[in-house]
Amino acid sequence: MATLFDIPPKSDPKLLYAREKELHDLVGHLKNRRWVVLLGPRRVGKTSLAKCAIKQFGHDSITLDARENSDFLASLSSTLGSSSSALNISATATVPKLPFLSVGANYSKQIAKQNLDSILKRKSKLIVLLDEAQWFRNPRTFVRLLAHIYDYHYDTVTPIITGSAVGVMKSILDPNNKSPLYGRPMIEMEVKKWVPSSSIGFLSEGLKQNKLSLDEDYKVQTVEILDGIPGWLTMFGYHFTQNPKDYDKALSITLAEAINIVSEETRNISKLARGWPSHLRILENLISGSKTFTELVEATNQNNASLSRHLDILQRLSYVEKNDEDRYIILDPILREFLKEHFGTKISKRVDPAH
Numbered sequence: 001m002a003t004l005f006d007i008p009p010k011s012d013p014k015l016l017y018a019r020e021k022e023l024h025d026l027v028g029h030l031k032n033r034r035w036v037v038l039l040g041p042r043r044v045g046k047t048s049l050a051k052c053a054i055k056q057f058g059h060d061s062i063t064l065d066a067r068e069n070s071d072f073l074a075s076l077s078s079t080l081g082s083s084s085s086a087l088n089i090s091a092t093a094t095v096p097k098l099p100f101l102s103v104g105a106n107y108s109k110q111i112a113k114q115n116l117d118s119i120l121k122r123k124s125k126l127i128v129l130l131d132e133a134q135w136f137r138n139p140r141t142f143v144r145l146l147a148h149i150y151d152y153h154y155d156t157v158t159p160i161i162t163g164s165a166v167g168v169m170k171s172i173l174d175p176n177n178k179s180p181l182y183g184r185p186m187i188e189m190e191v192k193k194w195v196p197s198s199s200i201g202f203l204s205e206g207l208k209q210n211k212l213s214l215d216e217d218y219k220v221q222t223v224e225i226l227d228g229i230p231g232w233l234t235m236f237g238y239h240f241t242q243n244p245k246d247y248d249k250a251l252s253i254t255l256a257e258a259i260n261i262v263s264e265e266t267r268n269i270s271k272l273a274r275g276w277p278s279h280l281r282i283l284e285n286l287i288s289g290s291k292t293f294t295e296l297v298e299a300t301n302q303n304n305a306s307l308s309r310h311l312d313i314l315q316r317l318s319y320v321e322k323n324d325e326d327r328y329i330i331l332d333p334i335l336r337e338f339l340k341e342h343f344g345t346k347i348s349k350r351v352d353p354a355h
């Protein structure tokens with residue numbers, strides 16, 4: 001039986017926990033043909049929300065994951081080709097022509113557009129999920145094609161764009177007046193971490209589905225350590241179901257796996273975000289806890305202007321957030337653990353709750 005602790009992104013709205021409002025809003029936007037950019041930290045559930053909304057909306061869809069294929073045209077072409085029968089489009093129109101396009105040549109771009117136009121001229125709606133769009137290379141081509149789809153296929157084709165590295169998606173979110181997307185508004189929706197009560201509710205519900213139980217103290221501790229990041233909580237739930245007698249083991253496997261994932265992602269982000277060494281210096285200073293802007297100026301030796309620029313990017317990357325007291329904190333506890341290892345700081349021993 002499918003449960004909340006299944007690792008792949010959820011696509012069944014029944015398994016989408018505590019996102020009722022977001023789901024309702026997103027489906028509403030799809031009905032109104034509005035283009036939505038879903039933003040949020042890694043593992044928060046952007047893909048799950050998008051897939052569940054598409055399922056609830058009930059029309060055809062294709063998914064292009066920029067992490068799997070960073071060439072937008074090639075990815076669109078091969079996905080349309082492989083889904084041609086499901087989408088009721090002619091495979092010959094898509095497969096042979098689009099893949100050998102050289103994006104550099106105007107002539108090819110023209111053919112690409114013509115092909116796209118013939119494929120996308122549909123009677124029924126098509127939702128195109130552009131997942132983790134910041135990894136599409138050649139953002140200018142990407143943006144130009146989006147503008148073309150906006151202008152010529154608005155009635156039938158509606159993209160949902162997701163991204164966690166918002167800083168590099170500025171050309172989509174905030175196009176300047178020279179951008180092809182200028183004047184074509186998109187709706188930004190933020191997917192946030194769960195509050196502790198939702199995280200504990202998620203663990204309780206998932207355990208119940210798996211006919212397991214866990215002391216309340218352990219649930220609270222798990223949420224204190226993994227915070228309200230659905231991906232880490234799902235991973236813990238999965239490992240605990242594999243080994244229900246050993247809570248500590250499930251938690252330590254989860255932490256080790258999660259730190260590996262964050263380490264790999266940070267390596268990728270460091271290539272994408274300019275000024276990474278300065279970002280890293282800020283993050284290093286936040287390992288021990290929250291800091292005000294003034295405290296960070298002192299600790300990092302950066303002037304006000306450059307610190308505020310770097311903090312802005314770190315917030316756009318969902319690495320850092322500002323709390324209610326205007327103090328900066330690292331958003332993901334796993335990122336903090338990774339940074340501790342990275343900078344060789346001793347990881348503090350956690351206090352076990354009473355057994």
Ligand SMILES: Nc1ncnc2c1ncn2[C@@H]1O[C@H](COP(=O)(O)OP(=O)(O)OP(=O)(O)O)[C@@H](O)[C@H]1O
Binds near residue numbers: 044
């Ligand atoms: N609301 C939810 N209910 C149940 N499970 C969820 C929910 N949101 C996310 N998950 C689970 O958390 C994990 C991460 O979800 P998902 O891949 O949708 O997040 P994401 O924000 O797209 O992550 P990434 O940054 O890796 O692309 C998956 O295992 C998914 O099944």
Ligand SMILES: [Mg+2]
Binds near residue numbers: 046047048131132162
């Ligand atoms: Mg995703």
